[in-house]
Each structure stands twice: as structure tokens, then as C-alpha cells.
Amino acid sequence: MKRSTVLRMHPVEHAGSLDWKLRRLLYPPVKILSPWISDGMTVADFGCGPGFFARTAAELVGPNGTVIAVDVQEGMLAMLRERITGKPIEQRIRPHRCKPDHLGISDQLDLVYSFYVMHEVPDRERVIHELCDLIKPGGTIFLMDFVVTMSRPAFEELEQIVVQEGFRAIARPRHFLSRAVVCLKD
Numbered sequence: 001m002k003r004s005t006v007l008r009m010h011p012v013e014h015a016g017s018l019d020w021k022l023r024r025l026l027y028p029p030v031k032i033l034s035p036w037i038s039d040g041m042t043v044a045d046f047g048c049g050p051g052f053f054a055r056t057a058a059e060l061v062g063p064n065g066t067v068i069a070v071d072v073q074e075g076m077l078a079m080l081r082e083r084i085t086g087k088p089i090e091q092r093i094r095p096h097r098c099k100p101d102h103l104g105i106s107d108q109l110d111l112v113y114s115f116y117v118m119h120e121v122p123d124r125e126r127v128i129h130e131l132c133d134l135i136k137p138g139g140t141i142f143l144m145d146f147v148v149t150m151s152r153p154a155f156e157e158l159e160q161i162v163v164q165e166g167f168r169a170i171a172r173p174r175h176f177l178s179r180a181v182v183c184l185k186d
């Protein structure tokens with residue numbers, strides 16, 4: 001385990017802190033996601049939590065798109081289901097419970113994003129490899145983590161893994177107290 005990162009998983013009992021007004025101001029989901037999502041895309045939100053970003057992604061992919069909302073904790077997915085039940089986006093979101101180091105999906109993806117998750121993942125190399133494999137040529141992966149939970153060298157290591165998978169960095173979005181990179185699969 002690296003000392004530069006934190007491995008404790010976000011407790012389901014504290015999931016409310018991932019989905020409240022101030023966070024919406026600091027991390028506006030539409031502003032963060034809209035440059036990377038268009039109509040009809042198949043998108044995976046890896047480590048979706050209660051769906052703070054996944055619900056917006058589902059709006060952005062439109063009625064012909066799909067968001068696969070992946071999380072290792074059933075409690076997070078239950079909260080997500082609660083928030084989307086009966087809404088039009090319910091049809092576009094597919095909650096999926098994964099294992100800590102194995103996704104278990106086989107969809108071809110236009111975009112994978114993973115926000116504030118990788119510092120909790122024990123075998124990041126394996127997970128990133130699996131995520132990158134699912135992305136179509138021309139697709140993208142967008143990783144973002146907190147400056148406090150992931151050091152710059154640890155984040156650069158993540159980017160290196162993605163580059164080794166045949167991607168190249170095309171943007172480094174700037175968001176509050178975060179490190180972020182978007183990489184394209186050529």
C-alpha cells in the first residue's frame with residue numbers, strides 16, 4: 001500500500017456528504033461532465049456512490065444513451081436506485097455491483113469517468129486495465145481525485161498506467177481541490 005494515498009472506503013452512512021447543495025456549487029456536475037458526454041453515448045461511472053454525477057450523466061446521454069453506474073458497495077447502489085425510481089433517467093441508468101478488483105461488465109464504452117474513487121481502490125492497475133479495455137477507440141477516460149487523498153506522484157502514476165494502455169492525455173480540467181486528467185484512446 002502506498003503512503004501517498006488513502007484506502008479507506010467511503011462509508012454508506014456518510015453518503016449524504018456526497019450529495020448536497022454545497023457540493024453541487026463546488027463541483028457542478030453539468031459543467032464537469034458536459035464537455036465529454038453527448039447524446040446516445042454509453043458511459044460508465046466507476047465508483048458512482050449515490051449517483052451525484054451519474055444522474056447528470058444520464059440526462060446528458062439522452063434517451064438513447066446508457067450510464068452504467070458501478071460501485072462495490074450495495075448500499076450506495078440502493079441509494080442511487082432510490083433517487084432515480086420513477087424518473088425518466090431510471091431507464092438510462094444501469095446500477096452494477098462490482099468486486100473490489102473486478103468490474104464484471106463487457107459493454108463497449110464511449111467514456112469512463114471515475115471521480116474521487118481511485119484512492120479507495122486496492123489494485124488500481126488491474127482496475128484501470130479493465131476499464132481501458134472496455135473503451136472504444138476514440139473513447140475517453142476521465143479520472144479525478146482529491147489533492148488530499150491522492151498525492152501528485154500517485155495521480156501521475158495513474159495517468160502513466162492509462163498511457164501504457166494506449167491513451168494520451170488531452171485535457172487537465174481544473175476543479176476545486178482536485179487533480180484531473182482526461183485521456184483519449186487513439
Ligand SMILES: C[S@@+](CC[C@H](N)C(=O)[O-])C[C@H]1O[C@@H](n2cnc3c(N)ncnc32)[C@H](O)[C@@H]1O
Nearest residue numbers: 010018047048049052071072073100115117120
Ligand atoms: C468518495 S466516494 C465517491 C462517489 C462518487 N464518485 C462521487 O464523487 O460522488 C467513493 C466511491 O467509490 C466506491 N468504491 C471504492 N472502492 C471501489 C472499487 N474497488 N470498485 C468500485 N467502487 C469502489 C465507494 O463505494 C464509494 O461509493
